[in-house]
Amino acid sequence: MSAYSEYSLNIAIAEFFSQTYSIYAGPEFEFVIQFRLKSLILESETVTHGKEPLFVYIMNRIQGISYLDFVLTDCFSxxxxxxxxxxxxxxxxxxxxxxxxxxxxxEVNSDYRENLRRTYTKDLQLLLHCLPQRFHQIIRKCLDSMDAFLSLPMALLHRDFAICDIMNLHSLQALTGALHLKNGWRRFEGYEALPDTFSSTFQDQVGNLSAESMKTINTARIIGLLRSRGFTKRVVNMRPATSIRDDETGRYNMIYLDSFLVNQTHSGYKVR
Structure with a gap:
């Protein structure tokens, strides 16, 4: 009897498309075609594979090169x-x-906001129990600011905004859009000026934001960072996320939390 299980085309296809899969298409590669399972649905037409419908999305491709390629192309220090x-x-x-x-x-109703309150409060309380002492004051401030946080507009976010997600037109040296890929993070000299650049530009663009609103937005950023880096990956169709710990398994995420929340004036961390 063979030690290997019998090959199944349906299982192979399901594993291949277990998350999402994207390809470029068109005479000038001007389109992106993405395949998603029903459990990862956005909104579009579907085709069927195996037991679960496969959703197919066709979208215009964002032109330019990634920020990482942009930096490597010029090779400046x-x-x-x-x-x-x-x-x-x-x-x-x-x-x-x-x-x-x-x-x-x-537009969201009050039930949605209350569900967010329960979920975020539960997550933060779990992190308060599991993360090292150096994060506790920050987490408590987030818990105390939950009402203000939930009063903010429900804006869409980008869950993986890294150097391979950001597209640039090299000739203009300007941002053209954002994708969803994987890469790391590095802190540069002069980093401390960049948050101020972001805040001042954001305020100029939006207008009429009070200092208290900007403080709450920053709290929202911290809550997002804690829920993102304080837990293992939150991936659809995978095991539920669990809180990280200060051990070998959680070391990578802990460096992010330390650098952005505890050692904000220290530029020595480099994560690749």
């Missing part, structure tokens, strides 16, 4: 004067990108 200027330009463009989401809030 990451801390050169030219790169300082480019990063400030990039951060201003990122702020404008998120302004579009802020100015088109999603």
């Amino acid at each position: 990451e801390n050169s004067d030219k790169n300082f200027i480019w990063r400030k330009t990039l951060m201003s463009d990122v702020a404008r990108f998120f302004t579009l989401s802020w100015e088109a809030p999603q």
Whole structure:
């Protein structure tokens, strides 16, 4: 008897499309075609494979190259004067990108907000129990700010905004859009000026934001960071996320939390 299980085409296809799969198409590769299972549905036409419908999306491709390729193409020192200027330009463009989401809030009812309150409160309380002491004051401040946080507009967000997700037109040295790929993070010299660049550009674009509103937006950012990096990956069709710990398994995410929340004035961390 063979030690290997019998090959199943349906299982192979299901595993292949267990999350999403995208390809470029068209004479000039001007389109992106993405395949998603029903459990990952957006809104579109469907085809069927195996037991679960497969949803197919066709969209215009964002032109340009990734920010990572943009940096590698020019080969300037990451801390050169030219790169300082480019990063400030990039951060201003990122702020404008998120302004579009802020100015088109999603309509949600009170039940939705209360469900968010329960979910976020539960997650933060779990992190308060599991994360090291150095994060506790930050987590408590987030819990105390839950009412203000939930009063913000329900804006769409980008869940993986990294250097391979950001598209640039090299000739303009400007942001053209955002994708969803995987990559790492690195802190540069001059990092401390970039949050101010983002905040000032965002305020200029949105207008009429009080200091208290900006403080609440920053709290929302921290809550998002804690829920993203404080837990294992939240992936549809995979095992539920669990809180990380200060051990070998959680070390990578812990570096992010330390750098962005605890050691904000320290530029020594480099995560690849």
